[in-house]
Amino acid sequence: GAVVSQHPSWVICKSGTSVKIECRSLDFQATTMFWYRQFPKQSLMLMATSNEGSKATYEQGVEKDKFLINHASLTLSTLTVTSAHPEDSSFYICSAANRATEAFFGQGTRLTVV
Amino acid sequence: QKEVEQNSGPLSVPEGAIASLNCTYSDRGSQSFFWYRQYSGKSPELIMSIYSNGDKEDGRFTAQLNKASQYVSLLIRDSQPSDSATYLCAGDQTGANNLFFGTGTRLTVIP
Numbered sequence: 467g468a469v470v471s472q473h474p475s476w477v478i479c480k481s482g483t484s485v486k487i488e489c490r491s492l493d494f495q496a497t498t499m500f501w502y503r504q505f506p507k508q509s510l511m512l513m514a515t516s517n518e519g520s521k522a523t524y525e526q527g528v529e530k531d532k533f534l535i536n537h538a539s540l541t542l543s544t545l546t547v548t549s550a551h552p553e554d555s556s557f558y559i560c561s562a563a564n565r566a567t568e569a570f571f572g573q574g575t576r577l578t579v580v
Numbered sequence: 581q582k583e584v585e586q587n588s589g590p591l592s593v594p595e596g597a598i599a600s601l602n603c604t605y606s607d608r609g610s611q612s613f614f615w616y617r618q619y620s621g622k623s624p625e626l627i628m629s630i631y632s633n634g635d636k637e638d639g640r641f642t643a644q645l646n647k648a649s650q651y652v653s654l655l656i657r658d659s660q661p662s663d664s665a666t667y668l669c670a671g672d673q674t675g676a677n678n679l680f681f682g683t684g685t686r687l688t689v690i691p
Contacts, residue, residue: 472623500678509668509683510624559623568614569670569679574623 468494470562472572479550479579487545487575489560495540496562500569501533504557516543550579583607586669586682594690599656601685603669606650613645613652614679616668624668628654659689 469492479485489499497518502510514535516522522535534546543562547554555578561569586603593599601615612631616624630636630643630652642655652671656663669682 498678510681512678512681515678557621568612568626568629570626571616571623576621 468492468562468564468568468570470496470560470570470572472560472575474575475573476576477578479577481551481579482549484546484548485550485577487547487558487560487577489543489545489562489572491541491562491570494562494564496564497540498563499537499543500561500563501535501543501545502559502561504559504574510559513545547577550577552579555579583673583680584669584671584682586685588683588685590686590688592688592690593659595659595661597659597689599659599663599687599689601654601656601667601669601687603652603654603682604650605652605671605680607671607673607680608647608650610671610673612672613643614670615641615643615652615654616670616681617663618666618668618684620665656687659687661689661691664688 471490473488499516501513504510512525513528514522514524516535516537518537518540524530537543557574559574560572563569584605615628617627618624628643630645636643640657644653666684666686668684670679
């Protein structure tokens with residue numbers, strides 16, 4: 467399958483600081499990338515859909531000013547969690563879709579806000 | 581009604597048996613369906629995709645799609661302990677380029 471690389475795999479930050487997570491499709495061009503959040507023992511929750519060169523579409527209840535998404539190229543999307551708080555601690559996963567709408571996931575980022 | 585529904589399990593099967601995972605969906609316009617495997621603490625991994633009615637086989641895995649009844653299933657033959665994971669069913673949304681995920685079924689294969 468296609469390769470999607472997500473970094474960092476884990477990060478610990480202080481409350482009030484910002485954290486940037488990168489998602490790269492390594493061997494295909496992804497016009498659309500998705501950002502998910504997953505709390506323990508729960509399924510994936512779609513946060514936003516990101517199309518290259520345009521603003522991201524956020525799901526209801528997701529604060530767009532807090533979770534900044536940039537999709538500047540066909541192979542890179544970034545998620546910045548601004549002014550992080552302990553309740554933002556979660557597993558953040560990106561995925562990139564190919565033309566067949568198959569979604570390939572990055573390794574995920576475990577964010578812990580202390 | 582949730583777009584994609586799965587029995588959350590847990591489902592336990594003995595090693596060597598057939599594990600059957602089921603999923604129903606509500607959007608009749610959905611065309612693409614996927615099964616992902618997720619090990620604890622890891623990201624989901626695509627194991628099967630299916631677009632047409634009928635069966636699709638890949639090794640020990642068989643995906644089945646019935647659009648009339650709006651269900652998708654995954655059969656795992658000769659189950660192995662390494663198959664123990666959460667299996668997520670996903671379907672696309674009509675007119676959109678995102679997937680709806682079920683809540684996942686926890687499978688345990690007992691040695």
